[in-house]
Each structure stands twice: as C-alpha cells, then as structure tokens.
Amino acid sequence: MGKEEDAVYLCFDVGGTNIKAGLVDASGTILAKQSVVTQTDEQANSVLKQFLELQNVLCRESGITLEHIRAASIGVAGFVEMETGTVTRAVNLGWHDVPVAEKVSSMLGMPVFVINDANAAALGEMWQGAGKGLDDLLCLTIGTGVGGGVIANGRIVNGAYGLAGEIGHFRVKIKDGRLCNCGKTGCLETEASASAIAYYGERAARQYPRGRLAQRLKQAGTLTSKDVAEAAQKGDKAACEVIEHAAYYLGYALASIFTVTAPIRIVIGGGVAAAGSLLFTPLIHWFREFALPDIKDKNIIAPAVLGNDAGIIGLAKLAKMNLLSLSGIEEKRG
C-alpha cells in the first residue's frame, strides 16, 4: 500500500456540463488535471467509461502509476447518500438512485467515495483555501443557482436525505416571492443567483429605457449577471440597484444562517462572487446590519480562493479523511 504521504487520489467533479478530473496528492497538490464534456445517461454508464479514459490520460500525463492511487473520490451535482455512495437525485444528470460508489469501485478496483459537489468545494476551501485550518465553515457557490456546503467540527454536514447545505432554498421572502425551480417561492436562489440578477437586470432595463442596461439588452436580446455587474461597475444606477438587491437578501440569509451553525468564516465563490467588492461591500454591510451584535466587528465573510479547483482538491481531502477513518484511527462513539 505504500506510505500515507505518497498517496494519490483520483478525483472526478461531475457537473451537468463538464467533468473535471484530477490526480491530487496527500498534501493537496494537483499533479494533473483534465476537463471533458459530460456524456450522461440514466444509469451513469457513459460517465463510467469517461472515468476510465480520464484515469488513463491523467496517469499518462503525470507519470503516476495505478498502484499509487489509493482511492477515487467523486463529486456530483445532486443529492448524495454519503454512507452508501448512492446518488439519490441529480436533476441535471438525469440520475435517480444510482449506486455510484459500488459501480465505480467494481470498475476501478479501489475504494470510492461520493459527495455532493458543493460539499466537495467546501472541503477544498477548508483544506487549502479561504477557510484553511478552520473547523466551522459555510461555503456558498453563487452561479446559475446557489449551492452550499456546511462544515461543522471539521466535517461535512450531509444531513437528512443529503439535503444539508441547500442554502439556495433558504426562503428570504416569506410572502410574494418569485417561483423557484424547487416548486416553492421566495428562495434565496430567486433573489441572489446569477439567474436572479439577470432577471432583475432585464426588469430594470425595461424600467429605465435610456440606461446602459437597456442599451445592452437591445444589442444582445438578453442580459447575463455579468452584463449587470459590468454596467454597475461603470456606475449605471439601475444595475447598481440590482446588485444591491442581491446583496441585501444574501446578507439577510447569511445572518440568519449564522444563528444555526455559527461558521467562523463564510466563503463565497462562483460566477457572481467574481463581481468582487461590487458585491462584497454591500453584502458585508447588510450581513452586519442583520447579524447578532456579538459578531458586528468580526470578518466572517470572505471570497473563495481556489476557483474551479476547489472541487478536485476537496475530493482529495474527502478520500484522505475517509481512508484514515477506515484504517481504524477514527473513533467508535459510545
């Protein structure tokens, strides 16, 4: 088996669009990485084939041989039962109750661990990123949707039915909210995601027909959250209001979420976080406005630092922790 510090982990971060794959060593360094377009089918068989090909490519590229790979670790955009490695529901992949760990383990002949992709990114930021060395974290990825990973006492909180960290569906509007993909109304995702910012951007463009956003909408036929951020950066009033709106609801949600697990840091990544201080300045303002007075002067909110590598690095951390646990160093509790 070789020594712990020589271990290498084979990591697959499976999204609806791409699979990001990497070989990561026990110190958290990425030795090789690859990205391919996800080929999906209901039983995950095409993805399985892609895993095998990716393993070969990564080994060839890095010169790492199979006997150094101690485990495979898979992140999936969906609900995951971590004990069994089963993906119970992954809407964008069309998977329903797929025993991913079992399938991949029998194909690759090594231990396989499965986790939700936002949780993997959270572990990555805890191990090597903006939450380095911290045991209590909340990581938010604000893209098309809003994904969350909760870490308490140094461990991912998966919760009942794998639903922990579904912060996107934290309800910020008790009444009169917009309809969300989940079937409910008023979710954080409907007010502060990239799609929400695009939606409110288009609404603002129609309200201010002579503004920069309206111009852009006329040219492009549609607006993205990036268009809104760019217009706001140039001082467009309507665009600034849209970003402020997102920051207001994010700040509100995060302050209330703080009362539940009290993360020492809230790490925010994803496309919307790329807006930088344009988002973070009002967000921190509103967070402090809504938060317990005890943390008014603390720096809780921080941008993510690992970008797209957070998932791969976190997957390696998961494999490392789980192997350590399997090897019996970890406890049995009374």
Next chain:
Amino acid sequence: MGKEEDAVYLCFDVGGTNIKAGLVDASGTILAKQSVVTQTDEQANSVLKQFLELQNVLCRESGITLEHIRAASIGVAGFVEMETGTVTRAVNLGWHDVPVAEKVSSMLGMPVFVINDANAAALGEMWQGAGKGLDDLLCLTIGTGVGGGVIANGRIVNGAYGLAGEIGHFRVKIKDGRLCNCGKTGCLETEASASAIAYYGERAARQYPRGRLAQRLKQAGTLTSKDVAEAAQKGDKAACEVIEHAAYYLGYALASIFTVTAPIRIVIGGGVAAAGSLLFTPLIHWFREFALPDIKDKNIIAPAVLGNDAGIIGLAKLAKMNLLSLSGIEEKRG
C-alpha cells in the same frame, strides 16, 4: 478507575433561577437529583460552593461514593468556549469570561466539561429522548426565550464564539419587526416565544375587549403564554390567532433552518411546547408549507420527551463522550 459501564457522572444544569443537579450512570439513568436556587456572583464562587454541597447531598442520597464519579459536567445558560470550559458570557448569571472548568476541576479533583444548557438538553434528547439514535438533530426549547441545540454527525455544533444554535435570533421579519433583547429586530424570539405569545395575547385582548383573553387580562392585570394557550383550548378566536401567529413564524424559521443542516428530527420542548397539538398542528402545517418539497411527507417535527431532565441526561452524555475521546479511542484527523 473501574470499568466504563460502572461510571457515574456528576451533572449540574445551571440556570439563572435554579441549579438542577444529578448523578447519572453510563446508561443514562438518573440515580439521584436535586434542585436549589442559584446563588450567583460575578466570579461564580457561590455557585462553586453550591456544587460541593450538591455533590455531598447526591452521594449521601444515592449511596454512590466519590471514587465512582468519573467527571463533572456543567450546563450553563450562556455562551461557552467548550475547548477551555470557559463561560464567555452568561447574562442571567452575571458571568463574563469565567474559567468554570478550571475552577471546578481544581475544587473537585476530576475532569470537568462545560457546555451551553440548550446544547446539553439537545444531547439528552439525542441519547435518551425524542432524537434517540439520530445523528442529525435540532432541539428547540421555547420558553421565555427560544434556545437551540444543533447536533450534526452525532456531535454538538458549538460554532464561532459559541454562537451556534442561537435560533432565537434567527430573523423572521426582515422589516418592521419588534425589538429583541439582543438589540436587533424581528427575531424568532419576538414572534414565537412565551413572552411573544403573552405580548400578542395582551394586544389581542385590547382588540377584542369582549373576548375571553380580555376577561382574563382584566382579572390578572397581565397575561402569560399559558393564559393564551388555555383560552385557545377553549376556542377563543383571538387566542387561537395568537398561537397561529407563533406557529406560522416557527414553521417558517424551521423550514429555512432545515436547508442549512437538514436535521432528521426537530425536537421541540419548553413551556410553549406544553400547548401540545394546539401548537404542533399549525406548526407542522406551516413547516410543510415552507419546506423543500423533498420533505413534505416526512415527520421531521416532534415534541421533546425528557422535560426538565434533558439537561442532566445530556450532561452525562457529554462527559461520557469526552472521556472516551480523552482516553484516545477517538480520532486524530489528517
């Protein structure tokens, strides 16, 4: 030291009004218990003396000798740094940065563990109560205030500055909320605690001067949440509306909190929970109305079962877990 299963734990549940003390064995059975009025001073010295007296009384009563007591475990209504056993702030006790574990340990000559009282109650319900055998729990105590204990992966989540589980300050009204003791507005505590129910009860009494609540207010000069619950039980419309209001905001908060840690069960105790189905029926209705569709048909919310003993029993569980951990059975994580 004797065998693990013969261990007895000395438990003190310290509130602003009473200290509840108990000797609890390793199976969770209370061997003896006592309650005395809390005598408090800034450095906790009078409480320390009370601990010593209570230890003597409990040993005498139960016939347990000192060598069987393996640890003392203390629950405090305040913020606790669990690693050091320091109470950073306990408003009702007047304590500020008191190193309780250190003081008690040098007095009693045994390991001492300190925890927030709501967290102790949560551990009790997990070990022997409504959350028996479950690793992911939220326990709410709804009395004068609203206290919470969060358990994830079988462990108490203490969080930054000991602030995890401060569910009472989860903000349910983003605007136009009432002022809370914490200095903010719109907290769950201002809408759904015993004091909130009494407040809205009195308001309703003034609105419906010929109703049962108004009658009661006229007799007693003031209303309690129990008065409101009793009037509601008898079908008083105004009182029913007040309970409905509390259930609505509780249901809303719990559904949003679910998206953070996804507790498999939410256990609700305290004086307000004593209203039984009068509270639980609308609460479960509103929880389902606001919750993710994935858990619409699950029974997440349940009443607490241990009553006033939850704290003492949970304190024994804490001592048992921590001793196990100290004895090196528990892990070091990489």
